[in-house]
Amino acid sequence: MSQKTIDEFEQRLKKHHDELRWLYMELYDNGSMFFELVERLRQFYLERREGLKEIDRQKERDPHWYRRNDLLGMMLYIDNFAGTINGVREKLPYIESSNVNYIHLMPFLDTVPGRSDGGYAVKDFRKIQEKLGTMEDLEELTKACHEKGIQVCMDFVMNHTSEDHEWAVRARNGEGEYMSRYFFFDSWDIPGIYEKTVPQVFPTTAPGNFTWLPECGHYVMTTFYPYQWDLNYRNPRVFNEMMANFLYLANRGIDIIRIDAVPYIWKELGTQCRNLKQVHTIVRMMRMIGEIVCPSVLLLGEVVMEPEKVVPYFGTTEKPECHMLYNVTTMATTWHTVATRDTTLLREQLDKVFALPKQYVFLNYLRCHDDIGWGLDYDSLSRFGIQERSHKAYLNDFFRGLRGLSNSRGELYNEDPVTGDARLCGTTASLCGLQAALESGNADEIDRAIDSVVMLHAYMFTLSGIPVLYSGDEIGQLNDDSYHDDPEKAADSRYLHRGKMNWEAARKAEQPGTPEYRIFTALSNLETLRAGDTIFSCQAEASTIDTGDPALLGLVRGLEGEELVGLFNFSNEPKTASAVRSSGRYLDLVTGQTHSISRISVPAQGFLWLKRMG
Numbered sequence: 001m002s003q004k005t006i007d008e009f010e011q012r013l014k015k016h017h018d019e020l021r022w023l024y025m026e027l028y029d030n031g032s033m034f035f036e037l038v039e040r041l042r043q044f045y046l047e048r049r050e051g052l053k054e055i056d057r058q059k060e061r062d063p064h065w066y067r068r069n070d071l072l073g074m075m076l077y078i079d080n081f082a083g084t085i086n087g088v089r090e091k092l093p094y095i096e097s098s099n100v101n102y103i104h105l106m107p108f109l110d111t112v113p114g115r116s117d118g119g120y121a122v123k124d125f126r127k128i129q130e131k132l133g134t135m136e137d138l139e140e141l142t143k144a145c146h147e148k149g150i151q152v153c154m155d156f157v158m159n160h161t162s163e164d165h166e167w168a169v170r171a172r173n174g175e176g177e178y179m180s181r182y183f184f185f186d187s188w189d190i191p192g193i194y195e196k197t198v199p200q201v202f203p204t205t206a207p208g209n210f211t212w213l214p215e216c217g218h219y220v221m222t223t224f225y226p227y228q229w230d231l232n233y234r235n236p237r238v239f240n241e242m243m244a245n246f247l248y249l250a251n252r253g254i255d256i257i258r259i260d261a262v263p264y265i266w267k268e269l270g271t272q273c274r275n276l277k278q279v280h281t282i283v284r285m286m287r288m289i290g291e292i293v294c295p296s297v298l299l300l301g302e303v304v305m306e307p308e309k310v311v312p313y314f315g316t317t318e319k320p321e322c323h324m325l326y327n328v329t330t331m332a333t334t335w336h337t338v339a340t341r342d343t344t345l346l347r348e349q350l351d352k353v354f355a356l357p358k359q360y361v362f363l364n365y366l367r368c369h370d371d372i373g374w375g376l377d378y379d380s381l382s383r384f385g386i387q388e389r390s391h392k393a394y395l396n397d398f399f400r401g402l403r404g405l406s407n408s409r410g411e412l413y414n415e416d417p418v419t420g421d422a423r424l425c426g427t428t429a430s431l432c433g434l435q436a437a438l439e440s441g442n443a444d445e446i447d448r449a450i451d452s453v454v455m456l457h458a459y460m461f462t463l464s465g466i467p468v469l470y471s472g473d474e475i476g477q478l479n480d481d482s483y484h485d486d487p488e489k490a491a492d493s494r495y496l497h498r499g500k501m502n503w504e505a506a507r508k509a510e511q512p513g514t515p516e517y518r519i520f521t522a523l524s525n526l527e528t529l530r531a532g533d534t535i536f537s538c539q540a541e542a543s544t545i546d547t548g549d550p551a552l553l554g555l556v557r558g559l560e561g562e563e564l565v566g567l568f569n570f571s572n573e574p575k576t577a578s579a580v581r582s583s584g585r586y587l588d589l590v591t592g593q594t595h596s597i598s599r600i601s602v603p604a605q606g607f608l609w610l611k612r613m614g
Helices: 003-028 031-047 050-061 078-082 085-090 092-097 135-147 166-172 189-197 236-250 277-293 307-314 328-340 344-354 378-382 388-398 434-440 443-462 481-485 503-508 515-531
Strands: 073-076 102-105 124-128 151-157 160-162 210-213 218-221 228-230 256-260 298-301 324-326 361-365 411-413 423-425 466-470 541-545 552-559 562-569 575-578 585-588 594-596 599-602 607-612
Touching (some): 003 277, 031 236, 050 135, 073 078, 102 466, 124 135, 124 236, 160 166, 189 210, 189 218, 328 388, 328 443, 344 552, 443 562
Parallel strands (some): 102 151, 324 361, 361 466
Antiparallel strands (some): 160 228, 210 218, 552 562, 562 607, 575 599, 585 594
């Protein structure tokens, strides 16, 4: 190993050593374990292949590369999308044709079928599910992606392991060293105290936060499902080993690590065990560890909570934590707007996001692998006489096609008959009415559904941050109802939108006139426009504007004297935006026409991207 390479590591370590040691000792007060951690960082750096080290250096020279306007993501399940990891590599030309340069591979680490929670109950952090391939296949995929300028993201499940993980098996057998890596109790006394303050994540399908293990006479903490055992980060061995797993995966060529369920990873008796200050200490240490060993790797935090609880996970300018976070509330509020045709709440929510510092980067999406939870701002809605329980019922009925002028084809997930709460499942296209329209054969309804799909994507592309497609949305893929006939999936309605990629439908994207072609080409045009204009970068100022009609959302982006006005019609009839701008001519980026926009009409379920001329 060259002296230059050794110096590189030592310089990075020196930059962070004192803060990292101070935080580590604050949590653990264990100098020998800190020394062990540092030595393992050095070893992972030495093992990191030269090609990845060169990517590290390039991105160190351009640390804000991910804040540009040319990133477009796609989330996909390896088996549903292409069968195997090697299959994904073969599909890279399709991914490129979709203008995607960031792929999020949904959980692919080793799990046990039937109790995997979609891959989030990891049995072995250093092994791929056999049906998907091997670690060598993953490295070949990441190399191929890097050659094409495609970033690769994966999930890192930090909060828990599978009950089949080696640690859990040894803990179940009574080995104290491994029991201490989880939360084991030989009576209900302490679990009972936890249960008084800790909310339930799945009160109907997995009630409570502890599971009784009769074979060893102990309770174990299981916040999510009984087969997912919460890790005890009070134990420095847990932190050190999980950081080693993080670096092992980064060294396979992963560019973005999505930290799953990050708010839950520190437990404190007498609290909700959510968002505790020690969580931020751990994430801050993880950020520094990455910057020491693999500085090109980004941390993406999964914080499915309201904005005031999400934003702290960015950290501060001086002590940053996550590079990026999910914009969950905006996603839910967007679908609320689809159902109500009223943008008032969405405007309020977007104004809060737009007011945040420009270095805060959100991932924006319409649909993902998960359900839609109605975590809306009900305090704001109550000003208009809208109550939480009845409104959730309305939204769930609307998106099942049971209320209003709705052609949606969604299904409920995790319905609680006591509280009336439920979450919603379905693909973007089916929730926008395309499935029902195609079934009826009504050409006008098909047109309106396609317009709705395109308008929602145009709106998403206009938000600051990184837009992420859920695979299949680029061709308007419909719900997959076949999960009802699969005994292993029938109880989980999320498989409604987790269906296999329809490659026959994808081929129709090359056939003019088909819904697939119309959606794919429209989105491709928007993606190209967005990637080619810095007005869409994270550095642009953004705000909402009053359009004079609650069904019509107005967004303005400004950068270095340039201005873009976006108008988005959430209703089924044309709307006129009044007093948007009093003077000046604007270029319609999609049609090439010019307009004065003191008053301008926006088609039903349509949109306009208007850029000021001169």
